[in-house]
Amino acid sequence: MAKVLLLQGNQACAEGAIAAGVTFFAGYPITPSTEIAEIMAKRLPEVGGKFIQMEDEIAGIGAIVGASLTGKKVLTATSGPGFSLKQEFIGYATIAEVPIVIANVQRVGPSTGQPTAPAQGDMMQARWGTHGDHPVIALTPASVPECFTLTIKAYELSEKYRMPVLLMLDEIIGHMREKIEIPDYDTIEKPVRKGPRVGPSEFKAYEPDSDGVPPMADFGTGYRYHVTGLVHDETGFPNGSAAATEKLLKRLHDKVERDIDKITMYEEYKLDDAEIAIVTYGGTARSAYAAIDMAREEGIKVGMFRLISVWPFPEKEIAQLAEKVKVIVVPELNYGQMVGEVKKAAEGKVPVKPMSKYDSEPISPKELLAFVKNL
């Protein structure tokens, strides 16, 4: 039965994972993401799933990679320093095409930084944190209900494209409490992994379908295949040739790029007649709604383009936005990260103004309003 609850973003993320059919969590405690682990420790055994607190952040993501190979939907959660430690396995899961979901509840960095204060300073680490060229899918919820729905969405994308999906919360969203209507989990469609359509003797573990994604066999079902972080060919075994290297890297990128319109998610708020566009995401978007409403009362034509999927970056949509408005403002809780992407996509057609805040406090609606009025 559907129910109405008062939940924290971290709680909604954990419940979204349960609703999506997650049965395995491994992680390590770290502020401000710890509630996700705590809730999973209690909830997973209730639904027959498994929780394990590992010896470190690396082991947390390593264990979910292993569990995913047995066909389970898996989650780990972390923040700042832990996100740095997880980068190596994010690259592994990308090249070995193992579906995993990582929630990163952002706090002030670098290093230990400000563990309990919000930031949006990991946006570029989400894109480029693991070494080498690789595609990325990252989502940024801006409300408690969206933590729930985007977590489910993360599994849909992760299973479909066989890759890590990053849930980029920030401390504002992770710890904010809000009303949320939660549907009966039985009514939620569980994302399904595409399995092999041929028997073990014909199976090539990394031979893609026309969508660029190879069907994935569960360990223990007789397919006996090899998983490696080395460059490999469609057999799954290492292949050091230039041709195999180019082919694999291209396919990993293509499977995401060809579907970018399906993956891209955004919200437009009072943007129809806007002369000023605020492009933002996550917790900062909360202040933008209020600032826009206040500005509109004063007759300022401002609206918001809220990024929901931040990676792959919606270049096409931002380019179109740059044709429509006179100026773009990018408020974010960092020294200026996504603003660079917005500038790149706007191609100089319109001024793009960063509004960077990195003092550990959120951007208030009044601050944003004042910034807009001073343009």
Added chain:
Amino acid sequence: MEKLIEKYYRPRLPHIWCPGCGNGIVTSSIIKAIDKLGLDQDKTVIVSGIGCSSRASGYLNFDTVHSLHGRALPVATGIKLADPELNVIVITGDGDGTAIGGNHFIHTARRNINLTVILFNNNIYGMTGGQYSPLTPTDSKATTAPYGTLERAFDIAELAKAAGATYVARGTAFHANMLVDVIAKGISHDGFSLIEAVTQCPIYFGRQNKKGDASTMLKTQRDHAVTVEAAKKLSPEQLEGKFKIGVLHQSEAPEYTKQYQGIIDRAQKGAK
């Protein structure tokens, strides 16, 4: 009878190991142990890290993971906990398992999860060309220790035991039949098992340290290994410079995945 090589090896030979390397002997000992126990090939998973020994996973006909440097144990833990019906065997080396993977090693032992770890100990980083590892003996030459190593080596069997491993054994490439036996016992043991397999690296360890060719290094294993039974009759002076082989430690403790099933049963009873 189907030959072991046809049943258990993928048609991917020759392997990448150097002439005289002992890794082939250790790998075949694992296969013989699996065959001896009659494990279901479809329900057996081999997980390795990165390094010379960790390349073994790619040659073996099971579900196999060649994971990250030092990280075989977390991946294996995830597989075993997610599906306890699977037999999970871990192949690692001295650098992979005890340096970069050292933290995972002690904690996986502490948890007593039913994994069987075969640690190929060749006393050196071979894949990168001969740097010293935590199991390189003191005052050895390595490319990163041109004046000799200062550090003391771990006794990995003692470390495993102290960390809570419930089965600890050691074998050598020379004593291949005994190695099969201690690996088979480790796989049968319900808990965390460590088998240290002493193997020769004539190219990157032997050459720098004037240990002779592969056969000389195998003879050195023969001459310095003392079975656990024989060691009982020897004095500490007589054991100086020797190492014990056989089952070094075995104890009973609750196995992690079985204990976790108890948690599920309790949580589900509470929820209803």
